Amino acid sequence: MDKRAMIGARIAKELKDGDYVNLGIGLPTEAANHIPPGVHVIFQSENGVMGVGPAPAEGSEDQDMINAGGGFITTVPGASYFDSATSFGIIRGGHLDITVLGALQVDQHGNLANWMIPGKIIPGMGGAMDLVTGAKKVIVAMEHCDKRGNPKILKECTLPLTAKGKVSLIISDLAVIEVTPHGLLLQEVSEGYTVEDVIKATDADLTIPGHLR
Numbered sequence: 001m002d003k004r005a006m007i008g009a010r011i012a013k014e015l016k017d018g019d020y021v022n023l024g025i026g027l028p029t030e031a032a033n034h035i036p037p038g039v040h041v042i043f044q045s046e047n048g049v050m051g052v053g054p055a056p057a058e059g060s061e062d063q064d065m066i067n068a069g070g071g072f073i074t075t076v077p078g079a080s081y082f083d084s085a086t087s088f089g090i091i092r093g094g095h096l097d098i099t100v101l102g103a104l105q106v107d108q109h110g111n112l113a114n115w116m117i118p119g120k121i122i123p124g125m126g127g128a129m130d131l132v133t134g135a136k137k138v139i140v141a142m143e144h145c146d147k148r149g150n151p152k153i154l155k156e157c158t159l160p161l162t163a164k165g166k167v168s169l170i171i172s173d174l175a176v177i178e179v180t181p182h183g184l185l186l187q188e189v190s191e192g193y194t195v196e197d198v199i200k201a202t203d204a205d206l207t208i209p210g211h212l213r
Contacts, residue, residue, distance in 0.1 A: 003143070003173045006190070009034040010171050011100055011141050015041045022046065022091070022131055024101035025069025028141045029055070031100060044096060046127040048087045051079025068126065091127065091134040099135035101128060103142045105157045108204040110167040110179040112140065113159035125162065132163040144172035144201050151203035153177070153184070174198050183207060 001009070008030025015021055015035065022044045023029045033054045035041055043052035045067040052067060053074035061072040090096065105113040112132060115125040132138050146152055153170060170177040175198045176188040185207045189195055195212050 004030050005034070007141055007171055007173060008032075010176065011139060012036070014139060014169065014171075015039070015098065017041070019097040020044060020050075020095060022096050022099040022135065023052075023067075024099070024128070024131070024141075025067070025071065025126075027102050027143075028100035028139075029067065029069070029071060031141075044087070044090065045073070046084075046087050046091060046131070048082045048084060049073070049075065049079065050082070050090075051076045053079075088127065088130055091130045094134055094136070096131070096135040098137045098139060099131040100139045100141050101131065103140045103152065104146075105152050105154055105159050106140050106142075106167055106170055107154045107157045108179075108184045109156075110165045111157045112138070112162045112167050113157040114140075114162050116160055118160070128162050132166040137168045138163075138166045139169045139171060140167050141171045144174040144198075151201055153202045153204050155204050174201055177206070180207075185209070186212060 004027055007027060011031035012034035017039050020042045023031055032043055042050060044050050045052050047068040053076040056072050056074050065073050067073045101114055103112055103114045115128055116122045142152060167179050174190050174193050175186060178185045178187050183205055189198055195208060199206060
């Protein structure tokens, strides 16, 4: 299983039968491919779809069936389509159980920076600010370090914030880390890595429970 699939499968374990879930663009959408049989999760995309299914097989993509990031999607029986006003009414009205987003940085206070690097051209924030303030639980799914090997989990975010104190859980290729009122709690270490690997790749204070030592 490659890194993206591994993270997607771990995200899927956080989703419960009956949850309404928004998956951000890119890596988080991998979760839709790993929902266990018998578990019914309703995926929403902020461009106006409720009932997003797994990614289509190569060669069977429909040009009119895309998510908010422009990626091809399928839908499940009972799916519905609506305008952006309704979509953001669902999000801002607190009707989503979970949102899963990528991040440029996340810190030990649960702050999230995921929309811009100063000086670089960006398309805009999109719906991220609404999602992290509207959903009941916020999961950040990302690679633990950036392309240069720099930690993305920090004591304090240095990039412009998307939201303050909203992140509940971080799922990376190295670990699963819970954001608690007392800081970051290491919950799991991915297969092939050690606690020391996670500490070395993290620029934030981590609480290590006894069973992981």
